[in-house]
Amino acid sequence: MENYNRQNGNAKSVGVVCVTSGGTTVPLEQRCVRYIDNFSSGNRGAASTEYFSILISSGYAVIFVHRRGSCQPYCRYLPEDSFLEFFEVLNDSEIQVSFAQLLTKLAVNGGFLLKLPFTTIFEYLQIIQVVATSLSCLGPRGMFYLAAAVSDFYVPWENMAKHKIQSAAGPLDMRLTQVPKMLRILRTDWAPSAFCVSFKLETDSEILLQKAESALRKYQMHVVVANELATYKREVIAVSLDGKISIRKQSEDADVEEQLIKLLVEKHNKYIECCGMG
Amino acid sequence: MENYNRQNGNAKSVGVVCVTSGGTTVPLEQRCVRYIDNFSSGNRGAASTEYFSILISSGYAVIFVHRRGSCQPYCRYLPEDSFLEFFEVLNDSEIQVSFAQLLTKLAVNGGFLLKLPFTTIFEYLQIIQVVATSLSCLGPRGMFYLAAAVSDFYVPWENMAKHKIQSAAGPLDMRLTQVPKMLRILRTDWAPSAFCVSFKLETDSEILLQKAESALRKYQMHVVVANELATYKREVIAVSLDGKISIRKQSEDADVEEQLIKLLVEKHNKYIECCGMG
Numbered sequence: 001m002e003n004y005n006r007q008n009g010n011a012k013s014v015g016v017v018c019v020t021s022g023g024t025t026v027p028l029e030q031r032c033v034r035y036i037d038n039f040s041s042g043n044r045g046a047a048s049t050e051y052f053s054i055l056i057s058s059g060y061a062v063i064f065v066h067r068r069g070s071c072q073p074y075c076r077y078l079p080e081d082s083f084l085e086f087f088e089v090l091n092d093s094e095i096q097v098s099f100a101q102l103l104t105k106l107a108v109n110g111g112f113l114l115k116l117p118f119t120t121i122f123e124y125l126q127i128i129q130v131v132a133t134s135l136s137c138l139g140p141r142g143m144f145y146l147a148a149a150v151s152d153f154y155v156p157w158e159n160m161a162k163h164k165i166q167s168a169a170g171p172l173d174m175r176l177t178q179v180p181k182m183l184r185i186l187r188t189d190w191a192p193s194a195f196c197v198s199f200k201l202e203t204d205s206e207i208l209l210q211k212a213e214s215a216l217r218k219y220q221m222h223v224v225v226a227n228e229l230a231t232y233k234r235e236v237i238a239v240s241l242d243g244k245i246s247i248r249k250q251s252e253d254a255d256v257e258e259q260l261i262k263l264l265v266e267k268h269n270k271y272i273e274c275c276g277m278g
Numbered sequence: 279m280e281n282y283n284r285q286n287g288n289a290k291s292v293g294v295v296c297v298t299s300g301g302t303t304v305p306l307e308q309r310c311v312r313y314i315d316n317f318s319s320g321n322r323g324a325a326s327t328e329y330f331s332i333l334i335s336s337g338y339a340v341i342f343v344h345r346r347g348s349c350q351p352y353c354r355y356l357p358e359d360s361f362l363e364f365f366e367v368l369n370d371s372e373i374q375v376s377f378a379q380l381l382t383k384l385a386v387n388g389g390f391l392l393k394l395p396f397t398t399i400f401e402y403l404q405i406i407q408v409v410a411t412s413l414s415c416l417g418p419r420g421m422f423y424l425a426a427a428v429s430d431f432y433v434p435w436e437n438m439a440k441h442k443i444q445s446a447a448g449p450l451d452m453r454l455t456q457v458p459k460m461l462r463i464l465r466t467d468w469a470p471s472a473f474c475v476s477f478k479l480e481t482d483s484e485i486l487l488q489k490a491e492s493a494l495r496k497y498q499m500h501v502v503v504a505n506e507l508a509t510y511k512r513e514v515i516a517v518s519l520d521g522k523i524s525i526r527k528q529s530e531d532a533d534v535e536e537q538l539i540k541l542l543v544e545k546h547n548k549y550i551e552c553c554g555m556g
Contacts, residue, residue: 028314031481031507033427036306037315069347149311152445163482164507167430172454178445203309204441228310229442 015141015268017052017060018131020148021045022067024121028155028174031166033119036176038149042070044199044232044257045147049073051261052145053107058265061112063135065148068117093185121151125182133188140275142194143268144186147225149201154179183219193275195268196221203229204219212239223267225260238263286489293419293546295330295338297407299323300345302399306433306452311442313398314454316427320348322510322535323425327351329539330423331385336543339390341413343405343426346395350512352381367505399429403460410468418553420472421546422464425503427479432457461497473546481507490517501545503538516541 022045023038045066050073052060064073114161116131118124135142153176165172183198198221200212205228212226216239226237236256238245245263249256301316302324304546323344328351330338342351385391394409396402413420438524443450461476476499478490483506490504494517514534516523523541527534 025315029481032483033317033479033507034429035315035317037303037311037313039311151312152443153450164480165430167456171456172431174452174454176452178448178449201311201444203307203311229311 015060015136015143015272016063017143017145018063018065018128018135019045019049019052019145020065020128020150021049021123021236022070022118023149024067024124024151025119025159026121026151026154026176029161029164030157031163036151036153038151040067040070042066042072043076046071046076047255047257047263048145048147049113050076051255051257052265053112058261060143060265061114062107063114063116063131065116065118065124067148068119072104072115073107073113075131098255112158119177121154124148124150125179128182128186129190132186132194135194136191139193140195140272142191143264144191144194144196144198145264146183146196146198149276150182151179153177167265181219183215183221187220197223197225197264197273199225199227201227201229201232205230209237209239209244212237216240223264240267283302288348293338293421293550294341294413294416295421295423296341296343296406296413297323297327297330297423298343298402298406298428299327300348300381301427302345302402302429303397304399304429304432304454305438307439307442308435309441314431316429318345318427320344320350324349324351324354325533325535326423326425326539327391328354330387330392330543336539338421338543339392340385341392341394341409343394343396343402344410345426346397350382350393351391364450386465395482399432399457402426402428406464407468410464410472413472414469417471418473418550420469421480421542422469422472422474422476423542424461424474424476425454428460429457431455439443457495461493461499473549475501475503475542477505477509479501479505479507483508487515487517494518500549501542514538518545 011146013035021040022042023040025038026036028036045064049062049064052058052062053073062073066072067222104113108115111226116127119128132144155174156177159175159177186194187196196219198215198219200208200215202211208226208228212224215221216224223238223240226239227235233249234256235246238247238260247256247259247263249259283419287471299318301318304314305313323342327340327342330336330340331351337400340351344350374521382391385505386393394405396405410422433452434455437453437455457532464472465474474497476497478486478493480486480489486504486506490502493499493503501516501518504517505513511527513526514523516525516538525534525537525541527537
């Protein structure tokens with residue numbers, strides 16, 4: 001934890017970041033057949049985990065809280081489909097798999113990567129609470145990078161249909177309740193000194209920045225990363241009290257996450273210094 | 279198509295079966311961030327495809343209409359998780375992959391297996407229409423085995439929120455419309471001579487058989503396979519105008535689909551005979 005230095009503006013720190021990734025589900029029935037899901041491949045979280053990782057550049061140990069079956073770090077360039085398809089292009093892919101496997105093993109066995117899977121919003125909230133209260137002992141050296149697409153609405157257990165909803169009775173009216181705002185509790189109770197980065201995804205560019213600024217104030221985030229559905233793979237805007245920084249990927253092969261993580265690591269290091277722990 | 283014989287009660291026919299597998303999704307927004315999904319691993323459809331297949335026993339060419347990313351035939355015993363995890367148990371798994379790959383290649387290259395993927399209910403319905411009208415030229419030799427978990431409710435495009443639904447405005451009320459009953463149109467318009475098997479899944483055992491019998495009459499199915507969420511992996515009931523036949527798997531390693539497909543192939547052969555094409 002004391003291994004901290006700054007050289008040529010390239011900040012290095014050893015910290016722990018909790019990266020959340022992929023979408024949470026909301027069951028609609030107690031004996032669940034149907035559920036609401038959030039679109040998210042988990043690619044952002046997986047890529048970010050790589051750039052945070054001590055193996056590549058930024059020197060963080062990563063707790064990767066991810067949706068079961070979503071994109072995994074070091075495997076992003078492997079084909080998405082079942083691995084049978086993948087095996088048809090044997091030679092190159094075998095090398096890719098071996099390399100990905102090696103990096104994952106190094107990270108996991110070295111204690112730099114802990115993978116925790118979730119499916120429902122309920123599992124997700126429980127995991128974040130456990131991770132946050134465990135990380136609170138690190139104070140400002142802990143970071144949350146909340147890229148998961150977390151459900152905004154859910155059906156409370158007592159309102160949930162016990163059995164599969166029947167389709168014979170005409171249209172289906174559903175009332176969904178707002179999910180309690182976890183970000184607020186994270187900041188005030190679970191890990192009040194940790195550096196917190198949340199994401200704001202919108203499909204409407206006109207309200208995006210306003211929503212991001214509102215989240216920054218309301219939940220006392222240190223950074224809110226604003227992104228739009230149509231362009232989220234190539235552009236994000238990091239919104240903080242210092243202002244807005246737009247980040248675009250600079251070539252077809254680049255990851256927008258590389259620059260984003262660099263910026264966040266710098267901001268996190270300044271934050272640690274300000275807290276008197278630099 | 280003329281290669282049909284019956285020996286010792288072990289019916290063999292060359293036909294084409296359309297197996298549907300996995301769950302369909304229903305988008306909740308036009309620029310879709312959230313959607314309703316149906317629980318379904320696709321294991322039943324994948325297993326059934328194997329037992330229908332000309333490679334193993336029943337002599338059918340299979341059109342495997344499946345949810346993207348769901349369980350695939352010949353791969354059912356491979357680990358579910360990402361293939362990195364799988365690679366840790368190298369030797370046995372490599373043999374399994376090679377075998378699965380060989381079978382899939384034989385089936386696809388031999389023209390006995392056509393894989394068509396879907397995600398939304400809209401894609402699913404379009405694919406079924408195309409497959410059904412294409413198979414109608416086979417008359418009674420065509421079969422539909424509709425194991426997919428198809429959404430019962432959807433949001434019509436014109437009622438759909440254009441952008442991501444905002445969470446600030448309190449609870450969310452949604453009205454979902456019933457999906458038109460595709461089974462009826464399949465039987466009356468698209469492929470009226472095909473042999474049709476649909477599935478009825480319920481979580482409440484008390485209404486299961488009543489629902490299955492009702493579907494049999496209402497949609498003029500030839501067989502409705504009734505199954506309960508808690509026991510669907512080990513027990514199904516084949517409901518037809520001839521009566522109900524309960525099928526349980528006979529050992530831990532057996533597939534309930536093996537006996538089910540055997541029964542359905544027998545029924546299909548009788549149906550072809552009755553139609554004067556045996």
